[in-house]
Amino acid sequence: MNISNKTEIAREIKDTFDLVSPFIEKHTSLICPDCKKVCCADKHGRYDSDDLSFLKTLEVDVSQQKSGCNETGQCRYITDTGCSLQRWMRPFRCTSFFCNPLLKSLENDNAKLYDAFNEYYQHLLVLRQRFTDEKLPS
Ligand code: SF4
Numbered sequence: 001m002n003i004s005n006k007t008e009i010a011r012e013i014k015d016t017f018d019l020v021s022p023f024i025e026k027h028t029s030l031i032c033p034d035c036k037k038v039c040c041a042d043k044h045g046r047y048d049s050d051d052l053s054f055l056k057t058l059e060v061d062v063s064q065q066k067s068g069c070n071e072t073g074q075c076r077y078i079t080d081t082g083c084s085l086q087r088w089m090r091p092f093r094c095t096s097f098f099c100n101p102l103l104k105s106l107e108n109d110n111a112k113l114y115d116a117f118n119e120y121y122q123h124l125l126v127l128r129q130r131f132t133d134e135k136l137p138s
């Protein structure tokens with residue numbers, strides 16, 4: 001793969017999130033409804049500068065972010081039916097968190113599916129690092 005600029009990397013990140021998301025959601029739908037300590041605190045739903053750069057590169061307007069939320073209170077993006085954001089639009093610190101029960105559930109799925117997920121997820125981490133390191137404007 002020859003990814004040479006921020007726009008191409010950002011598109012690849014989005015596409016890779018779209019690939020891994022159904023597998024993750026299959027397991028969050030199994031595990032999260034019984035969770036006693038939901039991890040969606042507002043501090044996890046806040047974009048850092050790399051998130052903002054990523055979203056801006058894909059022309060996503062995040063200027064409407066709510067302010068004034070308590071960092072330990074409910075995330076600004078939570079709704080009665082879960083997160084209101086598609087996975088690729090969530091802060092990276094949020095999408096990189098897997099609690100132990102969720103990790104176990106992912107690992108206990110079909111080995112080939114889990115291996116494929118793991119491969120794509122590692123690819124995602126490499127892409128995110130490349131995006132962060134890429135200095136040239138798109
Ligand atoms: S990911 Fe883990 S900690 Fe977060 S809501 Fe689901 S079960 Fe709870």
Ligand code: SF4
Nearest residue numbers: 040045075078083094
């Ligand atoms: S962005 Fe979504 S998944 Fe992440 S902490 Fe907020 S509500 Fe939860």
